[in-house]
Amino acid sequence: MLSELWSEVRYRARALFRRGEMERELDAELRHHLEREAEKYEREGVPPEEARRRARRAFGRVSRAKEAARAARGTAFLESVVRDVRVAARRWRSRPAFAALVVAILALGIGATSGIFSLVDGILLRPLPYPRPDRLVRLRQAYPAIGLDTWALSDQNVAMYRDEVRGLASFAAWGRRGMTLERDGRPRRLEVARVTGDFFRVLGVDPALGRAFGRSEDTPGQPARVAVLSSGLWKSEFGGRASVVGSTIDLDGRPTRVLGVMPPGFAYPGPETQAWVPLGLDPTDRYGWYLTGVGRLAPGATLDEVRRDSRAAMWRWTKTMPGLFHGVKPADAGITTLVTPVRDAITGDAKRPLEVLQAAVLLILLIAVADIALLFANRAARRGREMAMQRALGATGGRIARQLLTESLVLALAGGGLGIVLAFGLVHVATHTAAVSLPRLSDVGVSWRVVAFTFATSVAAGLGFGLAPVATLLRRRPTASLAGAGRDEAGAATRRLNGALIATQLALAAVLLISAGLALRSFRNLTGTRLGFEPEGVSMVALPLPAARYDDDTSVVRTTSEIARRVRAVPGVSEAAISWRLPFGGNYNTDGYVVEGRPPPSGTGVETQTAQLAVGPGYFRTLGIPLLYGRDFDGRDRPGAAPVTIVDRALASRYWKGADALGQRIQLTGDTTTWFTIVGVVGSVRDESPAVAPMPHAYFPFALAPTRRAMLTVRTEGKPGPVLAAVRRAVSAVEPGIPLDDVRPLTDWVGRSLDTQRIIELLLGAFALLAALLASVGIYGVMSLYVTDRRREFGVRLAIGAEPRGLVRMVLGQGMTLAAVGVGAGLVGALLASRWLGSLLYGVSPTDPLTYGALAAALLAVAAGSAWLPARRAARSDPMAALRTD
Amino acid sequence: MTGGRLDLPQGTLDLLILKALSLEPMHGWGISERLHAVSRETLEIPQGSLYPALHRLERKGWVEARWGTSENNRRARFYELTAAGRKQLARETEQWERLTGAVRLVLEMG
Numbered sequence: 001m002l003s004e005l006w007s008e009v010r011y012r013a014r015a016l017f018r019r020g021e022m023e024r025e026l027d028a029e030l031r032h033h034l035e036r037e038a039e040k041y042e043r044e045g046v047p048p049e050e051a052r053r054r055a056r057r058a059f060g061r062v063s064r065a066k067e068a069a070r071a072a073r074g075t076a077f078l079e080s081v082v083r084d085v086r087v088a089a090r091r092w093r094s095r096p097a098f099a100a101l102v103v104a105i106l107a108l109g110i111g112a113t114s115g116i117f118s119l120v121d122g123i124l125l126r127p128l129p130y131p132r133p134d135r136l137v138r139l140r141q142a143y144p145a146i147g148l149d150t151w152a153l154s155d156q157n158v159a160m161y162r163d164e165v166r167g168l169a170s171f172a173a174w175g176r177r178g179m180t181l182e183r184d185g186r187p188r189r190l191e192v193a194r195v196t197g198d199f200f201r202v203l204g205v206d207p208a209l210g211r212a213f214g215r216s217e218d219t220p221g222q223p224a225r226v227a228v229l230s231s232g233l234w235k236s237e238f239g240g241r242a243s244v245v246g247s248t249i250d251l252d253g254r255p256t257r258v259l260g261v262m263p264p265g266f267a268y269p270g271p272e273t274q275a276w277v278p279l280g281l282d283p284t285d286r287y288g289w290y291l292t293g294v295g296r297l298a299p300g301a302t303l304d305e306v307r308r309d310s311r312a313a314m315w316r317w318t319k320t321m322p323g324l325f326h327g328v329k330p331a332d333a334g335i336t337t338l339v340t341p342v343r344d345a346i347t348g349d350a351k352r353p354l355e356v357l358q359a360a361v362l363l364i365l366l367i368a369v370a371d372i373a374l375l376f377a378n379r380a381a382r383r384g385r386e387m388a389m390q391r392a393l394g395a396t397g398g399r400i401a402r403q404l405l406t407e408s409l410v411l412a413l414a415g416g417g418l419g420i421v422l423a424f425g426l427v428h429v430a431t432h433t434a435a436v437s438l439p440r441l442s443d444v445g446v447s448w449r450v451v452a453f454t455f456a457t458s459v460a461a462g463l464g465f466g467l468a469p470v471a472t473l474l475r476r477r478p479t480a481s482l483a484g485a486g487r488d489e490a491g492a493a494t495r496r497l498n499g500a501l502i503a504t505q506l507a508l509a510a511v512l513l514i515s516a517g518l519a520l521r522s523f524r525n526l527t528g529t530r531l532g533f534e535p536e537g538v539s540m541v542a543l544p545l546p547a548a549r550y551d552d553d554t555s556v557v558r559t560t561s562e563i564a565r566r567v568r569a570v571p572g573v574s575e576a577a578i579s580w581r582l583p584f585g586g587n588y589n590t591d592g593y594v595v596e597g598r599p600p601p602s603g604t605g606v607e608t609q610t611a612q613l614a615v616g617p618g619y620f621r622t623l624g625i626p627l628l629y630g631r632d633f634d635g636r637d638r639p640g641a642a643p644v645t646i647v648d649r650a651l652a653s654r655y656w657k658g659a660d661a662l663g664q665r666i667q668l669t670g671d672t673t674t675w676f677t678i679v680g681v682v683g684s685v686r687d688e689s690p691a692v693a694p695m696p697h698a699y700f701p702f703a704l705a706p707t708r709r710a711m712l713t714v715r716t717e718g719k720p721g722p723v724l725a726a727v728r729r730a731v732s733a734v735e736p737g738i739p740l741d742d743v744r745p746l747t748d749w750v751g752r753s754l755d756t757q758r759i760i761e762l763l764l765g766a767f768a769l770l771a772a773l774l775a776s777v778g779i780y781g782v783m784s785l786y787v788t789d790r791r792r793e794f795g796v797r798l799a800i801g802a803e804p805r806g807l808v809r810m811v812l813g814q815g816m817t818l819a820a821v822g823v824g825a826g827l828v829g830a831l832l833a834s835r836w837l838g839s840l841l842y843g844v845s846p847t848d849p850l851t852y853g854a855l856a857a858a859l860l861a862v863a864a865g866s867a868w869l870p871a872r873r874a875a876r877s878d879p880m881a882a883l884r885t886d
Numbered sequence: 887m888t889g890g891r892l893d894l895p896q897g898t899l900d901l902l903i904l905k906a907l908s909l910e911p912m913h914g915w916g917i918s919e920r921l922h923a924v925s926r927e928t929l930e931i932p933q934g935s936l937y938p939a940l941h942r943l944e945r946k947g948w949v950e951a952r953w954g955t956s957e958n959n960r961r962a963r964f965y966e967l968t969a970a971g972r973k974q975l976a977r978e979t980e981q982w983e984r985l986t987g988a989v990r991l992v993l994e995m996g
Binding site for chain 2: 004006007008011012025026028029030032033035036037040058059060061062064065068069071072073
């Protein structure tokens with residue numbers, strides 16, 4: 001049985017792929033038979049001519065025997081398909097422009113769709129690479145009454161949620177930190193996550209090599225000196241050697257034992273994380289809010305339960321801290337916990353833009369499909385006579401339909417194939433361009449699901465385009481078409497359908513164009529926003545000092561001041577300064593504050609938040625932040641001197657006019673004993689994104705609040721390259737333990753906050769142009785069809801003295817009526833869509849009349865252009881030629 | 887016209903071809919001649935339908951074809967029974983005998 005099946009397969013494969021050979025064999029075999037038969041008769045004395053005739057008669061019709069033998073091969077159907085495909089390919093080769101247009105339209109439509117859907121699939125749909133990822137939640141807090149929309153967790157908060165919320169089976173927390181890895185005297189900067197002991201248990205992922213650490217290593221305040229490495233770091237820095245596990249590395253100047261290596265793809269809290277170390281969670285530490293919680297829901301527990309229980313725990317906790325909350329009622333102040341599924345937390349900001357892009361490519365696909373339907377309808381009308389002829393010659397309707405379907409399927413598959421190539425290109429660009437900072441990019445690839453989707457789309461499209469003209473053709477009487485009457489019979493119904501398709505296309509294109517226009521204007525607004533500082537020409541160097549040798553403030557201040565002094569002396573450096581952090585650097589400290597002599601708003605006990613950071617002398621000059629009143633920090637601001645602060649205009653203007661702020665005093669809620677005297681007022685800076693309004697800032701002297709993780713800011717003149725090399729040498733001369741692999745221009749950092757937006761707006765703009773282009777192809781197709789259909793009528797009109805210009809006006813009028821209807825509907829659609837764009841828009845009204853008007857006009861102009869070409873053709877109709885076509 | 891000649895009942899051609907080939911490998915014309923002769927010129931084998939039948943049997947793996955030299959030194963396509971073909975012959979022979987036996991019983995009735 002099985003051997004029989006195998007024989008069938010082998011035989012049919014041969015029949016299909018070595019068809020020529022089998023045909024020759026069949027010929028030879030039959031010839032042999034006929035010769036032998038004829039010889040038999042000759043031997044009986046029949047003359048040769050007559051013998052051959054008799055042999056053939058005895059055999060029957062040779063052609064029928066051959067046909068039957070071929071049928072016996074069992075490949076007749078496949079062969080006819082191959083034949084149809086050959087015929088189709090020949091047909092398209094003789095009409096390359098049409099074929100290329102259809103393939104290009106399909107490839108663009110399908111490519112854009114598949115590419116964007118691959119991104120969406122990888123980023124939004126594919127599960128996170130952890131067991132039961134849907135049970136993982138991120139936990140943060142909020143205290144809106146004092147301006148903290150998100151409020152990190154303190155050590156004590158973490159212990160509280162871990163111990164008191166029953167719905168959490170396990171709970172951990174993490175904070176990011178840059179650390180220095182020193183190997184062979186070469187320091188290197190690492191992105192490290194400091195995590196609590198339950199971290200790996202919560203995520204449910206074991207190291208690929210070695211083991212993880214647990215609670216026993218997470219000793220309060222004194223974490224064990226152990227680390228787990230990321231797969232990426234293990235390969236790049238340690239050559240992927242298994243012997244690294246158990247060895248000791250130098251991390252922040254301290255010997256640290258490597259416990260294990262995580263599997264590739266483990267990227268929590270982020271893909272940039274290179275190592276995990278225990279945090280040393282200290283449940284008695286109530287202040288210092290710098291952690292993010294991550295928990296796993298207990299079996300049966302719901303998100304709502306956990307939200308309720310964790311908020312209750314938070315409210316109980318505020319009662320234990322009367323000093324901080326001053327009798328604030330947590331419910332009134334809006335104090336709460338924010339429990340978010342980890343997936344939403346990770347994809348958060350990317351979700352809306354991706355949805356917008358997804359909607360955009362779907363619109364494109366619709367426009368493309370409508371385009372192709374129009375192109376095929378147009379062709380079918382022109383081929384009416386040819387098909388009528390085929391039918392008259394005896395081709396069955398089914399046969400013609402099959403040929404038409406094959407023709408459209410060939411193009412559809414070619415378009416689909418090319419589309420997949422485009423999709424791969426798009427995904428490659430998205431995942432390999434440094435500028436794109438979408439989350440989970442390592443999880444993105446062109447997936448088989450998307451490929452299947454693409455092929456289904458192209459096959460469905462092919463069948464659809466093929467069938468539409470078949471239906472109209474088969475309805476017509478062949479004689480009518482042959483008589484020529486059929487050509488004018490495109491039919492009012494078909495024409496109405498075409499008109500509707502065109503209007504829809506234009507409406508969709510208008511929605512896309514206007515949405516893209518609004519988004520692009522937002523982007524221009526963002527890039528044009530004054531940041532409050534001048535990032536051009538400024539470079540930044542992280543200056544992490546080895547913890548082992550810098551355990552007191554004095555040594556930190558001495559070394560950082562020396563570095564700043566030496567760097568300022570480098571030729572080409574115009575200014576340099578030390579600070580905690582830089583604008584756009586993320587993680588800023590905020591605190592509530594109290595202004596002397598001003599009772600805080602009722603209920604909260606403090607004013608809203610102010611960003612606070614310590615900066616060295618020259619910081620404002622280096623960054624180009626204007627000093628409006630008073631003085632900069634200088635040598636006077638040393639330990640033991642009177643506490644001073646410099647505030648920015650965003651803070652000062654709330655209470656004082658101009659220089660009146662100088663000499664006033666403020667207090668921070670974290671330190672209720674010290675009053676800081678304001679000695680200067682500087683300009684405000686936008687610190688998070690150009691889209692976020694400046695937050696009040698209070699600056700303090702670095703010498704009074706030093707950190708081992710300071711930043712050095714350098715303003716250079718001329719080409720930064722050689723100057724920065726000298727800066728590096730100056731830094732190394734003071735402290736060779738500082739890794740200098742991360743020196744970069746501040747513009748990089750500032751630009752990066754807009755990169756994702758830039759890419760998305762670029763794509764949206766490209767898609768909108770594509771939509772307009774495709775829609776204009778549609779108009780052109782329909783108007784050409786209209787003109788072809790009525791060529792005779794135009795000819796007659798011209799013959800009896802009609803003005804060509806009148807004809808142009810008539811055809812254009814026809815096209816523009818459709819266009820106006822479409823664009824009008826598009827304006828309404830865009831109004832609805834713009835509301836949904838919401839958060840993507842900045843500084844532009846969703847109903848901005850300029851954008852709507854200009855783009856609607858542009859689209860109408862494009863429509864007029866595409867209708868004008870066929871209109872001109874109508875006017876140039878040769879009356880005689882038009883009449884002769886019968 | 888020829889009076890004594892019979893048309894083949896449906897489906898028996900395969901059986902006859904398999905039987906003819908069970909004696910020795912043969913080419914198409916040879917099979918046609920052999921069947922004609924052995925049936926004492928009673929069976930009219932439609933020569934044109936011989937080849938589709940041979941190709942069908944080849945596809946099913948019951949016969950194998952290879953090019954060889956014929957008795958008068960010409961290239962011809964020889965067909966040979968395979969092991970599967972031999973089993974099929976036995977099966978079809980048995981079925982044929984049951985069928986003809988049954989038909990005979992009915993005809994001899996009363």
